Amino acid sequence: MDAPSSAQSFTRRAFVRTATLAGIGGAYFGGAHLLLKDERWTPNRSFWVSRGREPVGSPLLGEREADLAIIGGGVTGLSTALHALLRSPGSRVVLLDAHYVGFGATGRSGGVLGNGTETGTPPGTEDNVAHVIEIVDRFGIGCDLERAPATQLDPYRYAVGLKRAVLGLGAAVHEGSRVRSLEDGDTVTVRGDGFVLRAPKVIVATNGYTPKLGIAASRLFPAHTAAAVTGPLPREILRDIPDSILVMTSGEMYMWGRKAPGGRVLVGAGARYFYDNGLYHKGDGFLFPALHRTMAKAFPALATRPFEHTWTGPMGCTTDQEPIIGRTGRSGNIIYCGGYSGHGIAMGTKAGSFLAGMLQGESPPAWMLRPTQSLPGEPLRYVAINTVINMMNLGMCHMEKHV
């Protein structure tokens, strides 16, 4: 009688213990899901936008048909519209942005132009800077372009200038038009707040915002980064600051920067992934003092100079830090592009020319079509991405350059 009773008691205890552990684990991860998920979007508080917002186009209302629908009013989307219209004048191109052109990573970047990508100069990217300069000159875009010693511009005004250029070529640009869903088919139906847009070809140029549309979620993720700008500085301090700043903060991560208009210094650094492809940055209170410490350590003359503007925003990243182009939908007529990992102004402009070529049957560089490591869903996604970011911050992880 004793033996079965003891075995029964052990089984019951094991069951209770396992159930308790499972319950605690479920409550922990369920609680984290509720606590960490945030559907807000970080507004654009960048220095560039603070210099004055340009007039915003009207939102799209009602039903509309187009030859090409472009979602996203950053450099990629605007450059795609520009190159598509240069190749096919008169085609009906409709570009949609949830807020306004330059709202996303474009209008929050440092505006530093460089050839290549985060990890090298793969084929087709050797002349990215010259390509941007050619567009700025050809369309007379006023964006404070500095050609030497470092090539840099005001990225928000560059986006606004691209918008004017595509409007001049006949595109329709609708701002304040947030896309909610895409319905696949020979003609893709793009649905948003108060509008339905139908087009046989759709370009999704939303970079870090793309996973929220349910597209390329296993390939792209938003990583939030920070930037800040000092107030105007005396000439004797500015003289000792390089035109283009790159200071390694660990074996892998770095603080970048530049001189900004008005005798200022602009710096940026950091990366953080928020739960469920979150687009709202929390924790700025710790971030900017850390960024200021890093800046002061590299340039002691700036230690007593506080930041005048601080801002954050999500940049689109891939697991290998290189941008990608991919197709989705049954007919493959939804094309997405993104993942510049912080090097999107020149590369995004060039990617737009690749995308416009794809619309006419051309192939982009093969490396942009490469397969990438598939990212898991939550909560593993949050753990995996931030673990790698932390390891890079601590110098425990190194990303190989592929070229």
Add this chain to the structure above:
Amino acid sequence: MSDAVRARALGVLSLALFFVPLIAPLVQGGTLVYVVSRGWRGSLDRTSMILAAAGAALGFVLFLATEYIWIV
């Protein structure tokens, strides 16, 4: 595996995983709960208790530093 070895292993794990978000505080919290429960029962020697608790506490401090200080 004895309670002492398990406690020390949890202490090491708490420290080793300090840079893993979400998981690190779970392991560290679990380690402290384990130490308190086994210590209360009297099945842990003082050294194992101190090592495990110290691993969990130090791991948590490093976790916070990774999240909020070493971010640039």
